Amino acid sequence: MPSSSRPPAITSESMDEILGGRRMRRNRGSDWSRRLVRETVLTVHDLIWPIFVVEGTGIRQAVASMPGVERLSVDEAVKDAVKAESLGIPVLALFPYTDDALRDASGSEALNPQNLVCRACREIKKLGLNIGLMTDVALDPYTSHGHDGLLDGETILNDETVDQLCRQALTQVEAGSDIIGPSDMMDGRVAAIRGSLDNAGLRHTQIMAYTAKYASAFYGPFRDAIGTNATLIGDKRTYQMDCGNTDEAIREAELDISEGADMIMVKPGLPYLDIVWRLKESFRMPTYAYQVSGEFAMIEAANANGWIDGERAMLESLMAFKRAGADGILTYFAPRVAKLLTERT
Numbered sequence: 001m002p003s004s005s006r007p008p009a010i011t012s013e014s015m016d017e018i019l020g021g022r023r024m025r026r027n028r029g030s031d032w033s034r035r036l037v038r039e040t041v042l043t044v045h046d047l048i049w050p051i052f053v054v055e056g057t058g059i060r061q062a063v064a065s066m067p068g069v070e071r072l073s074v075d076e077a078v079k080d081a082v083k084a085e086s087l088g089i090p091v092l093a094l095f096p097y098t099d100d101a102l103r104d105a106s107g108s109e110a111l112n113p114q115n116l117v118c119r120a121c122r123e124i125k126k127l128g129l130n131i132g133l134m135t136d137v138a139l140d141p142y143t144s145h146g147h148d149g150l151l152d153g154e155t156i157l158n159d160e161t162v163d164q165l166c167r168q169a170l171t172q173v174e175a176g177s178d179i180i181g182p183s184d185m186m187d188g189r190v191a192a193i194r195g196s197l198d199n200a201g202l203r204h205t206q207i208m209a210y211t212a213k214y215a216s217a218f219y220g221p222f223r224d225a226i227g228t229n230a231t232l233i234g235d236k237r238t239y240q241m242d243c244g245n246t247d248e249a250i251r252e253a254e255l256d257i258s259e260g261a262d263m264i265m266v267k268p269g270l271p272y273l274d275i276v277w278r279l280k281e282s283f284r285m286p287t288y289a290y291q292v293s294g295e296f297a298m299i300e301a302a303n304a305n306g307w308i309d310g311e312r313a314m315l316e317s318l319m320a321f322k323r324a325g326a327d328g329i330l331t332y333f334a335p336r337v338a339k340l341l342t343e344r345t
Ligand SMILES: NCc1[nH]cc(CCC(=O)O)c1CC(=O)O
Pocket: 136, 137, 138, 139, 140, 148, 183, 184, 218, 219, 220, 221, 222, 223, 236, 291, 292, 293, 294
């Protein structure tokens, strides 16, 4: 190369001039400095731990598509509740794997005060732990067709479903649930449930609305865990949101908040961080994100293949939720990350 085409050598002095002294890397130079300038923190108080409950005693049943996640019989779920408290996790979310024989077209088991979720709530509550219990209001773990609502031909009935959801919520609260989580995406269910609870004198039961819940491919492993993958007829696009929409999430949030939701949620999580951000910026409500089963499975699968460092990916993904404005995250990583966080401090 002729020397005339060679650019002048870059020196520290010439870089000083270019940068005017502004070097972003200065603050990144040491661990203590990175900790000092970190804007967002993840703590155990940000975690909601979803667990699966199954019939029997002494049972811990692996879920193949969710490595490390198990279906627990009620007695084992009680042990995990004790573990949650000792780790400082504020809330457990309970989901049932209902025996096939108990699933029917109307999801009547949802109203049984002795169903798995209700029994688990009662047993956990007996211990008087410093944790909250959240229960899912939707019919899918109980219906033979796997839908969240009542089915008439191919139509999910909105208003008839809401009537049943109100009774399901009451049944759960009577068993000890602290937070009702309507995950069904029927219109008007937050107002209806709030009204039913208030009528029954249950004015202090909180509602965390699954406000922006999208029809998503990322729920697959969860449907394995609660046994609805095999039975689900069609899809949930007539009630869950379309993945192309974001203004619609704002309208959903306006409705849920005006109907009395105490907290709102976005689901799935990582692919929908823009929605988390918009809702938090627009409403300043306690806002949560659900890092769903498929997101968990992706990280676990890549880790199992040696393609990513699973532990770092777990922490980075959870930090991303906080950075986007989430006040907390429902995550199957909850016990693992809580353990890591408590060991470090
Ligand atoms: N009411 C259903 C419900 N509640 C929570 C999840 C998914 C959670 C996950 O994937 O981890 C779903 C799945 C669905 O809508 O089919």
